[in-house]
Amino acid sequence: MLAVAVPAAASDKAAANDRQGKPRTVVTTDMEQDDYASLIRYLLYTDDLDTEGIVYTASRFHWAGDGKGTEFFLPGREYPTPQTSWRWTGTRTIQNQALAAYARVYPNLRRQDPAYPKPADLLTTVKVGNVDFEGEMSHDTAGSNLIRDLLLDHDPRPVYLQAWGGTNTIARALKSIEERYPHDARIKARVSRKAVILASGFQDETYANYIAPNWPALKVEQLSAGYATWGYNCNAGKGNTRGLPADHVYFTGDWIKKNIQIGPYGKLYRSWLDGQSMPGDPLDIFGDPAKAPGGWCKPLGPYDFLSEGDNVAFNPLLNTGLQNPADPALGGWGGQATQTTASPDLWTMVTDPNTTLRWAGAAQNDFAARMSWTLTGDYRKVNHAPSVKIVQGDYLGVRPGASVTLSSRTHDPDGDRVSTTWWQYREEGTYPGAVAIAGSTVEIPADAQRGQTISIILQGTDDGQFPLTRYDRMRLMVS
Structure with a gap:
């Protein structure tokens, strides 16, 4: 270049x-x-x-x-x-x-x-x-x-x-x-x-x-x-299950030590029992294995996620x-x-x-x-997030009982393959029930009422090292 x-x-x-x-x-x-x-x-x-x-x-x-x-x-x-x-x-x-x-x-x-x-x-x-x-x-x-x-x-x-x-x-x-x-x-x-x-x-x-x-x-x-999700995980013991089951690995000492506490910048990051502590804080016992078991927050495994509250x-x-x-x-x-x-x-x-x-x-x-990224200036050696876009835009009027097929556009700066999924974000919409989605086709329920909304998320994840995910949102407006 x-x-x-x-x-x-x-x-x-x-x-x-x-x-x-x-x-x-x-x-x-x-x-x-x-x-x-x-x-x-x-x-x-x-x-x-x-x-x-x-x-x-x-x-x-x-x-x-x-x-x-x-x-x-x-x-x-x-x-x-x-x-x-x-x-x-x-x-x-x-x-x-x-x-x-x-x-x-x-x-x-x-x-x-x-x-x-x-x-x-x-x-x-x-x-x-x-x-x-x-x-x-x-x-x-x-x-x-x-x-x-x-x-x-x-x-x-x-x-x-x-x-x-x-x-x-x-x-x-x-x-x-x-x-x-x-x-x-x-x-x-x-x-x-x-x-x-x-x-x-x-x-x-x-x-x-x-x-x-x-x-x-x-x-x-x-x-x-x-x-x-992000605060101190206190008194959980070695059997803690921080994160959803599929994501627990991202909070373990093995993963943190290998992927976060690396290089001249990452080594400053704090994890359980890593020997680091804040200056001037006599109660900061998180890095001292001799003191931590008697502290207010019992230690997990060495290098496990500590807190980013x-x-x-x-x-x-x-x-x-x-x-x-x-x-x-x-x-x-x-x-x-x-x-x-x-x-x-x-x-x-x-x-x-x-x-x-x-x-x-x-x-x-x-x-x-x-x-x-902190370890290399070579753009080709590291992963960068894809972009994903719903072609039809942010809002779309729909009628009860209709089928709506949505389209997506994706781009990955590294040329990685981007896998997409569509899902209903139920907490965001005002329609109270679940909506059937097959691929990118959304079935609007027959009992949807005028003025209700259905939030649909397009999620795209690349297949590079540390798979990276980006999103787009569409709100279907029942009319």
């Missing part, structure tokens, strides 16, 4: 245009062990996302203290007496470890996809937010200022604010806007439309105490039900063909959510574990494929 030199100015303009079509997002994190593992995965998907910030924040589990010896205590926490800091892992792990390793493999990643952001550009997005105490939102920080300015800028795209720790730095940004424009209803409405909080869980009280009562029109998604906050944004971040009611790798209350605008992930488990095998293969 002939390499063509692109002038820097033109390249920067192309990069800016490319970002315009991607979800705009900020990660806020307390950098617990599972956050770190999620970050290793997340950075491999930054070619699909417009990462505007990676911000340290506090949570009920990790906070730095104010450096003045001030003691802090809230009832019901892990510590029985006031503390000056709690399990704080510092503010250099992202820069000195994760992004430093990303920089080493960036040349290979960029040959697999030129859209990967430059390490230096990602580094400029790293900020320290409100880290002093759990729920602290009393003063502006570099992290809260970054979020505030994004919410006030003229880019019309939503800003997806991922809360891997507490929501306190996000809350401080909103409080700063409220203080700057105390009586401007238009600003408040515009920010409420622009900001979307994707919380892996509420790890402090700032959502309940400040965001919900003061910003009731701002959409917040509470996604902790996804822990069933914060994947739930960015999986809804990933480019799989299913994603529609504007509509949490649609399912996909990020699960499926329902609106719990309209004011405040709170959505909660469906608690049925299958809402995330059904995608786990595909997600793990995708992760492994991208990890293999």
Whole structure:
């Protein structure tokens, strides 16, 4: 393939245009062990996302203290007496470890996809937010200022604010806007439309105490039900069955060690009893086989999947063909959510574990494929995802009792064979029953009522190493 030199100015303009079509997002994190593992995965998907910030924040589990010896205590926490800091892992792990390793493999990643952001550009997005105490939102920080300015800028795209720790730095940004424009209803409405909080869980009280009562029109998604797939698998013993039976292999130590903890980047990934631990965290016993059996979370086998509890906050944004971040009611790798209350605008992930488990095998293969990208710049030696498309489009009107034959178009950048299947996503449609599908022909039930919908998924999987899967969706509208 002939390499063509692109002038820097033109390249920067192309990069800016490319970002315009991607979800705009900020990660806020307390950098617990599972956050770190999620970050290793997340950075491999930054070619699909417009990462505007990676911000340290506090949570009920990790906070730095104010450096003045001030003691802090809230009832019901892990510590029985006031503390000056709690399990704080510092503010250099992202820069000195994760992004430093990303920089080493960036040349290979960029040959697999030129859209990967430059390490230096990602580094400029790293900020320290409100880290002093759990729920602290009393003063502006570099992290809260970054979020505030994004919410006030003229880019019309939503800003997806991922809360891997507490929501306190996000809350401080909103409080700063409220203080700057105390009586401007238009600003408040515009920010409420622009900001979307994707919380892996509420790890402090700032959502309940400040965001919900003061910003009731701002959409917040509470996604902790996804822990069933991606969170700590505690006290399960050696007989654990994480994942659906066919997918359990993707969480085993043999698979993780062979396919994920490889090369200068993958070796940073955390798994059970791998000897790694977070600096500054005395309760981080996951890497110590002598201490782990007595900890709050009993170990599984060596190198078994540990936790990436914060994947739930960015999986809804990933480019799989299913994603529609504007509509949490649609399912996909990020699960499926329902609106719990309209004011405040709170959505909660469906608690049925299958809402995330059904995608786990595909997600793990995708992760492994991208990890293999870090090892080589040769495009031909690794696998890349196919594209699949339903020819008839996204919507189709149908009548009860009719037969509808759909068509697909697929492409694989590596020339792999793509196998397709069609299936009904029952949780998405409003028709309550099962629909018969033979090949690509859908039989519309005779009892389907006008106005009901049937969601049909086209799923395409290639036959390359680490088979990769992409999707398209059609909604049949009964008329």
